[in-house]
Amino acid sequence: MSKFVIACGGTGGHLAPGVALAERLRDRGHETLLLISEKQIDRQLTAKYPNFRFSRIPGAPLIMTPTGLLGFALHQTRGLLFSIRLVRHERPDMIVGFGGFTTAAIIVAGWMMRVPVALHEANRVPGRAVRALARFARRVYLPREVTLEEVNHEKLRHAGLPVRQEIMRLPRPDGAEHFGLDPNKITVAVLGGSQGARALNTWAEKSAPLLAANGVQMLVVTGPGKSEGRVDAFKGPNGETIKSVSIPFCDRMAELFSASDLVVSRSGAGTIAELVACGVPAVLVPYPTAADNHQAANAAEFAHQGGGIMVEESDIDQLQGVVEQLVADEERRSELRANISRMNMASTLDLMFEDMENLASPPRHDSSSPTQLARS
Numbered sequence: 035m036s037k038f039v040i041a042c043g044g045t046g047g048h049l050a051p052g053v054a055l056a057e058r059l060r061d062r063g064h065e066t067l068l069l070i071s072e073k074q075i076d077r078q079l080t081a082k083y084p085n086f087r088f089s090r091i092p093g094a095p096l097i098m099t100p101t102g103l104l105g106f107a108l109h110q111t112r113g114l115l116f117s118i119r120l121v122r123h124e125r126p127d128m129i130v131g132f133g134g135f136t137t138a139a140i141i142v143a144g145w146m147m148r149v150p151v152a153l154h155e156a157n158r159v160p161g162r163a164v165r166a167l168a169r170f171a172r173r174v175y176l177p178r179e180v181t182l183e184e185v186n187h188e189k190l191r192h193a194g195l196p197v198r199q200e201i202m203r204l205p206r207p208d209g210a211e212h213f214g215l216d217p218n219k220i221t222v223a224v225l226g227g228s229q230g231a232r233a234l235n236t237w238a239e240k241s242a243p244l245l246a247a248n249g250v251q252m253l254v255v256t257g258p259g260k261s262e263g264r265v266d267a268f269k270g271p272n273g274e275t276i277k278s279v280s281i282p283f284c285d286r287m288a289e290l291f292s293a294s295d296l297v298v299s300r301s302g303a304g305t306i307a308e309l310v311a312c313g314v315p316a317v318l319v320p321y322p323t324a325a326d327n328h329q330a331a332n333a334a335e336f337a338h339q340g341g342g343i344m345v346e347e348s349d350i351d352q353l354q355g356v357v358e359q360l361v362a363d364e365e366r367r368s369e370l371r372a373n374i375s376r377m378n379m380a381s382t383l384d385l386m387f388e389d390m391e392n393l394a395s396p397p398r399h400d401s402s403s404p405t406q407l408a409r410s
């Protein structure tokens with residue numbers, strides 16, 4: 035058994051794969067400690083996992099203003115002192131970082147104290163944290179076909195993003211009924227990543243009565259603090275009532291994906307991995323100011339593999355037409371689902387877990403083994 039520290043806080047897109055990794059490592063008999071941030075999203079997402087150990091590491095995102103830089107430097111220094119104490123006390127066999135601002139201090143502390151360190155990047159354009167920290171890592175896991183100048187091929191492995199065990203396709207009625215929706219009606223879910231997306235919320239508000247007129251119901255996750263949650267009722271094509279349900283945060287994502295015929299979403303790597311795990315086609319609207327436009331690269335790859343369609347936020351007036359076409363065309367949605375089923379990266383994940391185990395506790399060679407004898 036090995037002990038892993040997993041740095042994964044700050045956004046749902048970092049935290050969810052951290053929890054997913056902890057689940058797999060626990061099933062393989064290892065111990066884990068997850069480092070998260072003070073942010074509200076971390077509190078909300080971790081509430082479901084009382085059986086894991088979490089610790090809050092000091093840290094703040096990098097903001098390019100004089101006070102932002104000062105705050106970042108102070109928090110990172112506190113984070114480094116915290117991390118050195120933590121490594122001394124916990125004595126982990128390995129540290130894994132998912133990027134973001136909770137990763138830097140613990141990765142540097144691990145490197146200073148000779149603990150093997152690995153980084154995982156989920157986006158098709160690697161983030162600043164992973165690029166800057168790659169030199170300290172023994173291993174860097176990147177998405178398929180993505181490379182980095184800073185990572186030589188010995189360090190590099192390609193791997194998908196681990197998805198939490200609960201994220202799987204459930205019977206459609208279980209999903210729909212959880213949200214008070216009709217399982218027999220076509221359902222479009224709208225997601226803005228872990229923080230919500232105002233542009234998509236505004237679109238959903240305008241779109242709900244129009245889709246209802248086509249017999250389509252909506253489920254909108256607005257993002258923490260962006261709404262109180264409500265249920266609206268609209269008239270369907272035959273005068274029937276069609277609901278639009280909106281909630282600020284969803285802690286039952288498997289139910290949401292299982293209830294949905296189509297998802298309209300930001301293109302965070304976590305959401306895309308979950309769409310693939312549950313086999314749901316999507317129209318992706320990348321967050322236009324994401325670092326190095328990485329959400330556009332994520333969405334373009336998903337669309338290229340045939341899982342759905344990308345619509346730039348600057349073309350949001352075309353979104354209604356794209357969604358209406360897809361909800362009306364079951365054959366097209368079925369093609370997209372078939373393409374998605376070919377995207378599953380589960381096998382690369384098993385290799386990644388094994389690789390991490392070997393890094394944490396390198397296999398000892400029995401000196402009398404045939405391999406050893408052959409070399410001597």
Ligand SMILES: CC(=O)N[C@H]1[C@@H](OP(=O)(O)OP(=O)(O)OC[C@H]2O[C@@H](n3ccc(=O)[nH]c3=O)[C@H](O)[C@@H]2O)O[C@H](CO)[C@@H](O)[C@@H]1O
Nearest residue numbers: 045046047048050227228229283284287302303304305324
């Ligand atoms: C604005 C920004 O830069 N966002 C980044 C952030 O994404 P962000 O945190 O927005 O989102 P992702 O789409 O990657 O993942 C969201 C995660 O939160 C969960 N969830 C979300 C909403 C909710 O109500 N309940 C819930 O549980 C989802 O199931 C998923 O596991 O990290 C991702 C992974 O590095 C990046 O690809 C994104 O570009």
